[in-house]
Amino acid sequence: MTDTSKTVLSIAGLRKSFGANEVLRGIDLAASDGDVISMIGASGSGKSTLLRCIPMLEIPDAGTVGVGEDRVSPRGGRLTRAEEATVRRMRCQLGFVFQNFNLWPHRTVLENVIEAPLFVQGRARSEAVDEAMALLDKVGLAAKRDAYPAHLSGGQQQRVAIARALAQHPRAILFDEPTSALDPELVGEVLKVIRSLAEEGRTMLIVTHEMGFAREVSSRVVFLHQGHIEEDGTPAEVFGAPKSERARAFLASHFDRNRQG
Amino acid sequence: MEDLALLGFGPDGWGKVLVQAGLMTLAVSVAAFVVGLALGTLIAWGRVSGGGMARALAHGYTAVMRGVPEILVIYLFYFGGRQVVTAVGTALGFPGPFDISGFMAGMLAIGLISGANQAEVLRGAWQAVPKGTIEAGRVVGMSRFTLFRRVIAPQALVTALPGLGNQWQSVIKESALVSVTGLVETMRQVSVAAGTTQEHFLFYAAGAAIYLAITTLSDQLFRLAERHSLRGHQQGGM
Amino acid sequence: MDLSFIGTMFLRILGGLPLTLNLWGLSLLGGAILALGLNLLRTTRVGDKVASAYVFVFRGTPLLIQIFMIYFGLAGFGFIRHSVLWPFLREPYWCGLLALVLNDAAYTSEILRGGLRAVPRGAVEAGRVSGMSRFTILRRITLPLAIRQALPAYSSEVISMLKATALVSTITLMDMTGIARAAISETWRAVEILLSAAAIYLALSLIVTQLSVWIERRLSPWQFQRTNR
Numbered sequence: 001m002t003d004t005s006k007t008v009l010s011i012a013g014l015r016k017s018f019g020a021n022e023v024l025r026g027i028d029l030a031a032s033d034g035d036v037i038s039m040i041g042a043s044g045s046g047k048s049t050l051l052r053c054i055p056m057l058e059i060p061d062a063g064t065v066g067v068g069e070d071r072v073s074p075r076g077g078r079l080t081r082a083e084e085a086t087v088r089r090m091r092c093q094l095g096f097v098f099q100n101f102n103l104w105p106h107r108t109v110l111e112n113v114i115e116a117p118l119f120v121q122g123r124a125r126s127e128a129v130d131e132a133m134a135l136l137d138k139v140g141l142a143a144k145r146d147a148y149p150a151h152l153s154g155g156q157q158q159r160v161a162i163a164r165a166l167a168q169h170p171r172a173i174l175f176d177e178p179t180s181a182l183d184p185e186l187v188g189e190v191l192k193v194i195r196s197l198a199e200e201g202r203t204m205l206i207v208t209h210e211m212g213f214a215r216e217v218s219s220r221v222v223f224l225h226q227g228h229i230e231e232d233g234t235p236a237e238v239f240g241a242p243k244s245e246r247a248r249a250f251l252a253s254h255f256d257r258n259r260q261g
Numbered sequence: 262m263e264d265l266a267l268l269g270f271g272p273d274g275w276g277k278v279l280v281q282a283g284l285m286t287l288a289v290s291v292a293a294f295v296v297g298l299a300l301g302t303l304i305a306w307g308r309v310s311g312g313g314m315a316r317a318l319a320h321g322y323t324a325v326m327r328g329v330p331e332i333l334v335i336y337l338f339y340f341g342g343r344q345v346v347t348a349v350g351t352a353l354g355f356p357g358p359f360d361i362s363g364f365m366a367g368m369l370a371i372g373l374i375s376g377a378n379q380a381e382v383l384r385g386a387w388q389a390v391p392k393g394t395i396e397a398g399r400v401v402g403m404s405r406f407t408l409f410r411r412v413i414a415p416q417a418l419v420t421a422l423p424g425l426g427n428q429w430q431s432v433i434k435e436s437a438l439v440s441v442t443g444l445v446e447t448m449r450q451v452s453v454a455a456g457t458t459q460e461h462f463l464f465y466a467a468g469a470a471i472y473l474a475i476t477t478l479s480d481q482l483f484r485l486a487e488r489h490s491l492r493g494h495q496q497g498g499m
Numbered sequence: 500m501d502l503s504f505i506g507t508m509f510l511r512i513l514g515g516l517p518l519t520l521n522l523w524g525l526s527l528l529g530g531a532i533l534a535l536g537l538n539l540l541r542t543t544r545v546g547d548k549v550a551s552a553y554v555f556v557f558r559g560t561p562l563l564i565q566i567f568m569i570y571f572g573l574a575g576f577g578f579i580r581h582s583v584l585w586p587f588l589r590e591p592y593w594c595g596l597l598a599l600v601l602n603d604a605a606y607t608s609e610i611l612r613g614g615l616r617a618v619p620r621g622a623v624e625a626g627r628v629s630g631m632s633r634f635t636i637l638r639r640i641t642l643p644l645a646i647r648q649a650l651p652a653y654s655s656e657v658i659s660m661l662k663a664t665a666l667v668s669t670i671t672l673m674d675m676t677g678i679a680r681a682a683i684s685e686t687w688r689a690v691e692i693l694l695s696a697a698a699i700y701l702a703l704s705l706i707v708t709q710l711s712v713w714i715e716r717r718l719s720p721w722q723f724q725r726t727n728r
């Protein structure tokens with residue numbers, strides 16, 4: 001929230017409907033360099049949709065998305081030629097981690113990580129491999145470089161996906177519930193990697209249902225409800241003293257459930 | 262069994278010409294399959310990611326090619342091709358007579374038929390590529406072409422291999438129909454041999470054996486390719 | 500293009516429609532019966548080998564060679580010429596029909612086999628635990644699921660057989676293709692004639708396609724209709 005630091009990611013007036021279902025109803029959100037923003041909210045509140053609108057996996061109906069110096073404001077649910085070029089530049093500056101990993105099954109672990117550096121950014125192979133190995137080492141999977149995704153556990157696959165995102169040299173990394181598809185005993189290893197990224201000062205936007213984790217790593221927490229941002233503050237503010245009734249109810253039910261589980 | 266000497270490579274034997282005919286069957290089949298693969302890819306592209314017009318065209322083409330007997334398509338290319346070549350040739354002032362080779366007519370006709378069928382195989386495989394892996398390519402900034410080349414095509418090809426194998430088998434069998442143009446491939450050659458020697462059953466059986474050998478061998482090859490393309494990496498999940 | 504010529508040819512080719520329909524229908528009928536038999540044969544070890552060999556040979560060779568082998572080849576055997584079947588096997592019609600039946604049976608038996616194999620074990624077990632007899636399970640569970648599963652492939656086979664009937668024209672039969680060929684050699688106006696014939700075949704195949712979609716919907720409403728929940 002420091003005004004002096006540079007804005008990396010900006011969203012303004014974002015709207016998105018699926019048919020008659022108005023999912024995002026005017027979202028404004030900006031992330032500065034080094035922000036770790038957790039996004040929480042009930043199922044169906046539009047968190048994934050918002051996240052997917054940033055690299056234009058979903059094209060918003062109205063509003064502006066900016067990454068670094070690039071920004072687009074698509075109209076009519078499609079991109080023009082010029083906008084497409086801008087979007088590709090924006091994507092090259094982002095990392096995106098999916099709930100279901102979405103590793104390329106026909107490529108080995110190492111190949112997954114060097115794919116975009118080689119075939120999108122046109123970097124030299126040896127350089128890309130060296131860097132990829134350093135990243136795999138960081139997520140603890142250097143030994144698996146030649147394995148295929150189907151031979152890895154979910155937690156390992158997600159860590160490869162994080163390495164793949166890091167290979168983008170991203171200015172910001174977006175996570176869509178990175179641990180929701182994992183068995184409980186594998187959640188920890190992935191959270192540990194994300195925590196270390198937070199400590200490095202990476203800019204991240206994380207959709208999560210792990211409230212304890214959100215409270216611990218975030219510099220900011222955003223609560224989404226029916227397509228609106230209802231709360232936006234430090235973890236202490238949002239978790240400790242939520243202003244809206246809905247956030248209070250959501251948090252209460254969530255911590256209850258966690259305790260029971 | 263002096264009959265069997267007819268199949269041998271001796272002076273009275275038909276062995277050598279039968280082998281040549283078998284090779285001609287292979288040649289016309291391979292040519293037709295390649296034509297079909299190129300066309301099939303184009304049609305599949307049209308059906309998956311083309312606009313309404315391209316989609317309707319691709320759909321109509323497939324329906325026509327699946328509904329019309331192969332032999333009519335071959336006649337159409339053979340007789341019709343001659344008609345067209347003659348018309349064009351005469352108009353340009355070339356002296357006749359004009360003709361289109363049986364190989365050309367057969368290759369084009371079977372290729373066009375196979376293209377429709379291969380398109381169906383490729384389309385199915387394309388649509389079976391997990392959507393998430395495509396999104397993963399888009400978020401790293403891949404262009405449409407890179408996405409197709411690096412993410413969609415390699416995955417779809419693995420899924421498509423068995424279906425393409427079946428289409429190849431069909432092409433081999435359909436190539437027998439090219440005999441109606443007089444092209445000396447297996448079917449034509451065994452008919453000639455059977456007529457000359459009056460040993461009908463023997464030569465048709467020999468012809469059947471040649472086709473069985475080709476279909477069986479290529480089936481093995483496709484299986485090998487399939488195993489290679491899987492390289493163990495999909496045994497687990499997916 | 501000469502419309503009146505095309506019209507004349509169209510009508511002339513339609514004269515072959517009864518023979519085409521006759522061969523098509525009977526070969527599908529005979530093929531289906533034989534295919535069921537082949538699948539029953541597969542329940543024994545030896546029978547399984549026999550059925551596999553049959554399918555291997557008939558699917559691995561062109562139909563054209565099968566037709567010629569029966570029409571020209573069988574006559575070479577004395578015992579066939581002296582058998583009670585000879586009055587039939589000397590006729591191109593019966594030879595053509597026999598080849599079509601044998602060929603269709605090989606493909607149809609594989610389609611049926613695929614359908615039977617796709618029946619989930621659980622569905623059969625659920626029938627068993629609810630006290631159904633083996634026959635009831637076959638009638639109420641296995642066959643309906645197998646047929647539903649096999650239907651799309653079978654509708655392709657039905658269309659393939661329509662196209663296959665065109666090959667009997669090579670042994671002098673005057674089906675639609677036979678008539679078209681004769682007309683070409685008289686007039687040398689191949690394109691018009693072939694397109695007329697192709698249009699008729701195409702119309703028949705489109706009818707089959709529509710019919711199969713309709714039947715599919717009728718047979719498996721759970722895949723097409725929203726249940727009211």
Ligand SMILES: Nc1ncnc2c1ncn2[C@@H]1O[C@H](COP(=O)(O)OP(=O)(O)OP(=O)(O)O)[C@@H](O)[C@H]1O
Nearest residue numbers: 018021023041042043044045046047048049050177
């Ligand atoms: N592609 C789509 N087509 C139609 N509706 C969609 C689509 N994607 C999402 N929706 C709808 O948009 C709404 C918000 O979905 P979204 O996935 O963004 O929720 P979410 O907050 O991520 O929920 P969860 O916590 O369950 O992941 C839901 O009602 C969903 O049904």
Ligand SMILES: [Mg+2]
Nearest residue numbers: 047048049177
């Ligand atoms: Mg979600």
